[in-house]
Amino acid sequence: MQAVGSVDELLRLLHIDVAEPGMRHFNRDFPLRVPRGFVARMEAGNINDPLLRQVLPVMQEDHRHSDFLPDPLHEADAMPVPGLLHKYRGRALLTLTGACAIHCRYCFRRHFPYAAANPLSGKLSRALGYLAAHSEISELILSGGDPLTLPDSRLEAITRELAGIAHLRTLRLHTRLPIVLPERVDGRLLAWLGEQPQRVVMVVHCNHPNEIDTSVVTALRQLTQTGALLLNQSVLLKGVNDEADTLVRLSEALLAAGVLPYYLHQLDRVQGATHFEVSDSDARALMDSVHAALPGYLVPRLVRELPDFPGKYPLWP
Numbered sequence: 001m002q003a004v005g006s007v008d009e010l011l012r013l014l015h016i017d018v019a020e021p022g023m024r025h026f027n028r029d030f031p032l033r034v035p036r037g038f039v040a041r042m043e044a045g046n047i048n049d050p051l052l053r054q055v056l057p058v059m060q061e062d063h064r065h066s067d068f069l070p071d072p073l074h075e076a077d078a079m080p081v082p083g084l085l086h087k088y089r090g091r092a093l094l095t096l097t098g099a100c101a102i103h104c105r106y107c108f109r110r111h112f113p114y115a116a117a118n119p120l121s122g123k124l125s126r127a128l129g130y131l132a133a134h135s136e137i138s139e140l141i142l143s144g145g146d147p148l149t150l151p152d153s154r155l156e157a158i159t160r161e162l163a164g165i166a167h168l169r170t171l172r173l174h175t176r177l178p179i180v181l182p183e184r185v186d187g188r189l190l191a192w193l194g195e196q197p198q199r200v201v202m203v204v205h206c207n208h209p210n211e212i213d214t215s216v217v218t219a220l221r222q223l224t225q226t227g228a229l230l231l232n233q234s235v236l237l238k239g240v241n242d243e244a245d246t247l248v249r250l251s252e253a254l255l256a257a258g259v260l261p262y263y264l265h266q267l268d269r270v271q272g273a274t275h276f277e278v279s280d281s282d283a284r285a286l287m288d289s290v291h292a293a294l295p296g297y298l299v300p301r302l303v304r305e306l307p308d309f310p311g312k313y314p315l316w317p
């Protein structure tokens, strides 16, 4: 099933007839892309729908601010070999692909040189060599883009290689696909996850409780049944999930599907995303309200990623 890739079609599907020039202009740099099942979870007629806001290009993307940069995390500096980020102790992150099933307007990778950073263009063996030679790396994170956009045969081939590196004890996947395209979670993917010799951790990416419908709950529960630990990370986004009630309902919906909240990220300051930013003081006040309403295990950690800090920088608690 093809994703929606045109602003006009998206607005038509939602019965919205406003159109501003930014919708088409910014669509050229970082084109709209959203799976049809995700569109079906948006409210028709509502231009401020929290799911729609995450994907619709708008004129505010034109707003420039000197702190909002094309590559805010200087990722290019932390790559010992192309595609492999080794910034944090014990963990390395492999960007397997630049492709995503959805294009999130706040994404810090929206200006990222994927083609150059993609180890699958013949360079995977260099990344594997680095991992094998660094026995202090016990956890490998498969990321992207979204690693589950790769075909199963490719994923199977990569993990066959990883199984030979004995010091890798944890395999982590960072993926938004079980949320935005739950039909990706099919029998072959579940079998593959269940067969891995390492502990498997899957960090999904869900920002709003409306993203979780029954098809998503089914997919997430099936994933937990493979033995994988399921966690969620969200990005704090103005006009999407910056109210305590929304974050409380998100944690509760995740728990019902077998997923625990992990991180709530302050936005990476990428060019084009100023309109999504929530101030640190507002974010901390929000966390106080969320904490007052939920058991501790349903409260995510509020963090910001800093280019030179060897981990996510904690903002709350």
Ligand SMILES: *Cc1c(COP(=O)(O)O)cnc(C)c1O
Residues within 6 Å of the ligand: 085, 086, 087, 088, 091, 092, 093, 141, 311, 312
């Ligand atoms: C976020 C990230 C990790 C994982 O950090 P955790 O705090 O373990 O979730 C690892 N490597 C890089 C480069 C990262 O950006």
Ligand code: SF4
Residues within 6 Å of the ligand: 099, 100, 101, 102, 103, 104, 107, 108, 109, 144, 145, 146, 176, 205
């Ligand atoms: S990397 Fe994640 S946040 Fe960025 S566009 Fe892909 S799914 Fe969205």
